[in-house]
Amino acid sequence: xxxxxxxxxxxxxxxxxxxxxxxxxxAGGARMPLSDIIEFGIGxxxxxxxxxxxxxxxxxxxxxxxxxxxxxxIPFNYNYQISSNTFTAVSAxxxxxxxxxxxxxxxxxxxxxxxxxxxxxxxxxxxxxxxLIDHFNQYYLNGIYNNLLVYxxxxxxxxxxxxxxxxxxxxxxxxxxxxxxxISSAMYDDVNTWKLGMEYLAMRKTPVRLGFIxxxxxxxxxxxxxxxxxxxxxxxxxxxxxxSGRYSQVTYMYPDLFQVDGDVRTDLDTVSESRFxxxxxxxxxx
Numbered sequence: 192x193x194x195x196x197x198x199x200x201x202x203x204x205x206x207x208x209x210x211x212x213x214x215x216x217x218a219g220g221a222r223m224p225l226s227d228i229i230e231f232g233i234g235x236x237x238x239x240x241x242x243x244x245x246x247x248x249x250x251x252x253x254x255x256x257x258x259x260x261x262x263x264x265i266p267f268n269y270n271y272q273i274s275s276n277t278f279t280a281v282s283a284x285x286x287x288x289x290x291x292x293x294x295x296x297x298x299x300x301x302x303x304x305x306x307x308x309x310x311x312x313x314x315x316x317x318x319x320x321x322x323l324i325d326h327f328n329q330y331y332l333n334g335i336y337n338n339l340l341v342y343x344x345x346x347x348x349x350x351x352x353x354x355x356x357x358x359x360x361x362x363x364x365x366x367x368x369x370x371x372x373x374i375s376s377a378m379y380d381d382v383n384t385w386k387l388g389m390e391y392l393a394m395r396k397t398p399v400r401l402g403f404i405x406x407x408x409x410x411x412x413x414x415x416x417x418x419x420x421x422x423x424x425x426x427x428x429x430x431x432x433x434x435s436g437r438y439s440q441v442t443y444m445y446p447d448l449f450q451v452d453g454d455v456r457t458d459l460d461t462v463s464e465s466r467f468x469x470x471x472x473x474x475x476x477x
Contacts, residue, residue: 202253202261210245212273214238220282232284240303242275247312247335267312273340274304290353300373301342312336329378330410344370349386360391371409379409388420398424400435414442431474440465 220234247269253261282296312335349365365386371379388402402420422435445462 201255202251204262204264205248205250205252207248208246209248210243212243213241215241222284228288230286232286234282234284236280237277238280239277240273240275240301243273244270245273246270249312269307269312269335271305271307274306276301276303290355292351294347294349294351296345296347298345300344300370303340303342305338305340333378341374343374343382346370358391361389363388369409380407380411382409383407398422404439408441412444416441429476431476433472433474435470437468438465439468 216236216238218234218236220232222230222232224230248267249264250266251261251264278299278301280296280298282294284292284294286292312332345367347365347367349363351364352362354360354362363386365384367384367386369382369384372381384404384406386402386404388400390398390400393399400420400422404416404418404420406416406418408415416439418437418439420435420437422433424431424433426432440463442461442463445460
């Protein structure tokens with residue numbers, strides 16, 4: 192019966208992360224005709240991940256100090272450094288008849304060394320269910336204390352179709368499999384992602400882009416994520432302006448923030464989290 196995670200009277204929990212992994216990429220490709228209607232292309236990229244500093248912090252904001260019903264958390268401020276690394280990725284494409292393309296790509300597993308510089312991360316399990324305690328020990332704490340940050344190998348395949356229609360249109364489908372089970376088969380499941388998108392030119396040659404994404408979770412107790420995307424663009428002379436948006440929703444379990452004395456339950460609250468992202472890209476041609 193509690194809506195949201197912030198209570199205007201009692202308080203709320205905060206979990207913040209800060210930092211980003213920057214990458215410099217050099218890429219190239221080649222294409223050649225195999226017949227009058229079949230064309231083959233291949234691509235290669237060299238990706239250099241830069242050394243980065245990341246922060247993970249947890250705290251509890253108490254608004255009413257007289258309240259005893261807000262669940263306890265042990266605050267921490269965990270800082271760590273990620274090492275640099277370089278990896279390559281390859282892709283291939285077969286274009287048939289000028290309006291249909293089959294594509295595939297492969298990115299190997301990438302392991303980055305972690306060096307911690309701060310607090311030991313601990314949790315108070317007061318009022319938590321045994322299931323949640325197991326999840327935190329198995330996934331969260333294991334991920335924090337592991338001396339490696341591993342990105343799984345990724346294999347993608349897709350098809351792009353341009354119908355022969357009066358209104359210019361393109362339809363794309365992509366399937367991606369991330370091999371999380373290679374990191375630890377007992378802890379993680381492989382993640383499958385399905386993407387469907389289309390683009391067509393509306394009046395005045397304005398592109399309209401729509402898409403749908405369905406992505407499974409590597410952690411069993413977290414539900415799959417669904418996302419809708421949209422976008423468009425316009426040209427101003429040599430300047431091309433493109434914008435896009437993404438709305439996603441995911442469901443997971445979390446202990447009750449506002450506990451009732453003497454009520455120790457094995458079940459957890461279901462939290463539905465939504466997120467909206469937007470992006471604007473400027474491209475200028477000389």
